[in-house]
Amino acid sequence: MIEVEDVHYTYPNGIQALRGVSIRIRDGEFVAIMGENGAGKTTLVMHMNGLLKPTKGRVLVDGVDTRDVSVAQLSRKVGLVFQNPDNQFFCSTVEEEIAFALRNFGFSEELVKRRVAWALNLLNLTRYRERSPFTLSGGEKKRVALASVLAWNPEVLILDEPTIGQDFRQKEKLRQFILQLNSQGRTVIIVTHDVEFVADCDPAPRVVLMAGGRIIADGDARDVLTNLELVEKASLIPPQVSQVFHHLSDLGLPRNVVNIYDAQRVILERLGVRG
């Protein structure tokens, strides 16, 4: 469990990125942290593996204050995948890249080998194992970055802007993958402003909206993303399906519909057809 208690954070250059954020993320939850650029999303998740320590307030990971342990110790539990994979590649092969963290955490060579093979297979990267990570395509790089974190099997997985620069098909695969990880009991937190990506997740995640360094809404995606006022405040645009249903509300259709799966169910019910 991650507990963030009234956290304020000011960067050394004086920018106040967080102004009193409190949130509790339980084990096995699927959370989407959303908001415009500069809302404090990335700053918030960087507190969860100890990269940043709060200027005021505190962050507890499984009851341990992040100030009392090193980033390496926390990362063992909370895996953070960065937005731009180019910011972490330095090895000559994909395999080595994935093994890097495992060696840092002191895994035995035997175990490193096994975990690397497992992660490569999980993300469908086995055929690239001998390739240089720099020569891969954008989507493949993202997968290597993800594999390099999943390899040590962290209890909590945080993905910062996982959908940026990905085409529709890759996004769809990524969504299925995230949902699969979550269904296996892993806590998954994604930071994104891709509304459609979040709306199409089934089951719907918990959505945390941020603006100006504060949390302005926290609840089920179906309730938060269909609240025009809140979505506007976070500088987002409601999901397309939700916009349609807003215009159809005079027909007595509910407003809290965010994706086509729900839409289909609601419309069929309305027509008296059993799906």
Place this chain on the structure above:
Amino acid sequence: MSIFEGFVFRRGDSPIHRLDPRVKFLYTVLMLVLAVMFSEMPILLILFLSQVPLVVAAGVQRSWAKTMRGSVFLALLIFFTNLATRWAYANFTLHPVYLEESVAMTLRFLTLVESFSVFSLTTSPDDLSLAMERVGIPYWFCFAFTTSIRLMPALARDAQTIINAQKSRGLELERGSFLRRVRNYIPILIPLIVTTIRRSLERAEAMESRAWGATENRTSLTELRMKTSDYITLALLSALLLVGVYVRLYVKIPRLVDLIPYAIKP
């Protein structure tokens, strides 16, 4: 990365900011010449301290202090290398003179850092480029030079992101022996170099698609003109150079240890 802080220009308004960049450049060169001309501790100390009023006059003391703090590690390295070498040459005996000489070498380094810091903190990259063009340096070179200065903050930001990414993968920079710690920086340096090269190629393409270098002779919106204050500063700098040369040739500069009566001479 705090050492870079003191080299990044921030808009400001002070007599120092308003000086002609060419004059300021001459000041930096003069400080370099003087610092190399003298190896006596008292003179170097004066050179170092005499620039502090300039820093205060320009109102950049906070950034300057950060640079000074950032250069402590290198300063200590210079100090101990000097001291150790002298100690080894003197058959492993220590003497106050060696201490003074080592301090002098460290001060020389700090004086140079200080003068470059004053220059770059108070001179906008645009002014610098103009000044360089006026001296006859080709435009493409001026451009490359000022762009590299301008990109310094972006580079520092990239470095911080990369450090964060690698720390999240269990990299501990502060762990292990000295050699081990140096090796710890490989996972930081390689992504930094790769992203920087990639970015400069992209920048070059973007510039070419906006017709960079299409005209041979560029004109500029602002022209540099020397003001009275610039001529006065220039005169002062020339006087300082003459005094420096005179002192070097005709004045015997005492060592600090000679002034202390009970110090033992080697």
